Amino acid sequence: MAQTAQTAWWTQPAALGDQPHYLSIRDHIVRRIESGDLPAGAKLPSERQLQTGTGIARGTIREALFQLEAEGLIYRRDRSGWYISPPPIVYDPTRWAGFMTYVSEQGRTPTTTTLSAELAGAPQAAAEVFGIEVGAPLYTLRRRRSIDGRAVLVEDIRVSPSLAPGLLKHPLDGSLTQILKREYGISVARNRVDMWPCALTKAEAAALAAKPGTPGLLIVRTSFDAQGRIVEYDREYWRHDAMHIHVDISVPPVA
């Protein structure tokens, strides 16, 4: 006898115009979000609940939800439900601060979980970057990072064992850059960053409790020291709604 809503979650198709139903539903939910009715992190009613009393097919409801997901307004936890997305973190690839730092600076709480840490054979892409044979050993770190408890990215980091022998003996849940500096005296002099929109594949999606195919952002960072040696090679898979890139650059004096 749980108080199952018999009444529609929205009064009536709510919108009008000649736009498709799913967009009207979208608009309605957006209004609920903007009104503060649904704060960040809140869970939406279930898809079937959203249908009740409306005569709308579940597929249509889902269409609206997918639209909102693409816009970055909501996200889903696989087979759990739909939630309102928190505001994105601003990320500046030009700065040298790590994840822990800039998330904290923005008044949010960062967390890191190390999923695996091992000496593993280099895959194709990593081998090319390091200029070594495919299968040659590299420290390989897989970590999940969260903001305010929400998993937002998984990353694979590769470090050459000749550069930082015994790396895995150190605590790996904090800033790797810090460890390399403090324990090995290695600091970064140059950063190469590539980013592009992607879809999360099975492995990354699973680590983020997302569905495979969820829109994401892939960031590949290669950092070098003053001698041009590779310090880290890092691939980060982000939920696409979790970040916002900001760069501020002054023109070089002459050039």
Next chain:
Amino acid sequence: MAQTAQTAWWTQPAALGDQPHYLSIRDHIVRRIESGDLPAGAKLPSERQLQTGTGIARGTIREALFQLEAEGLIYRRDRSGWYISPPPIVYDPTRWAGFMTYVSEQGRTPTTTTLSAELAGAPQAAAEVFGIEVGAPLYTLRRRRSIDGRAVLVEDIRVSPSLAPGLLKHPLDGSLTQILKREYGISVARNRVDMWPCALTKAEAAALAAKPGTPGLLIVRTSFDAQGRIVEYDREYWRHDAMHIHVDISVPPVA
């Protein structure tokens, strides 16, 4: 009696494993792309054609197509069909080259179409950036840019009329930065760039012959001259599969 294929486009569900059908279909198409069978720009068979002989519902076929779209491998022209995406353009927000320049440098052919050019009232966002009243006049330029004939972005540019009086009299299909420099002696000393994944809304989607909701990338650029005056305020809506961001930065000497 057109030679309508009675046979399935793929021999059989092609894949296996315990993954969902739509992913098997996806995998099959990926293989066709990788094999060179479907070159960039090629049109896929119609959704109904992809069904023939397979016993698979159209919705499932579409699921596979959406997946490939999210991955950036294919794109659609609204109500026309699905096409193989060409490789992305590499964009470096750190460099001062404009669209025409870096697209050409990469061996591709850039095109620009001016959709509208007028003196219009500033909307909220622009007014804040320029520090003027909402509704105050700004030169407003809407352009569509294409690569090898494929529309990849639409942009809204705002320029202060006090900075560049008579701007609209010049040819606007080339580099605006060049015009500002050559005709008004204004050059850019600082660039502020913000980017985030988004979904194309009705207006932008229409200009790109895309469906509203198509994944996109929004780039907002504000450029300043040496005196700190705003030179351009530019909002670019990109098809998400059309670009790839690349930044290469050296650490400042001391800090």
Next chain:
DNA sequence: GAGTGGTCTAGACCACCTT
């Protein structure tokens, strides 16, 4: 174990692009 989203079918009609 109840409830959630994930997958899938088999239709239908429409708006629009293409020729």
Next chain:
DNA sequence: AGGTGGTCTAGACCACTCA
């Protein structure tokens, strides 16, 4: 005018999460 994708319905069953 014919064909395309876009929207929508009304079911069904499954895998998984969560309490």
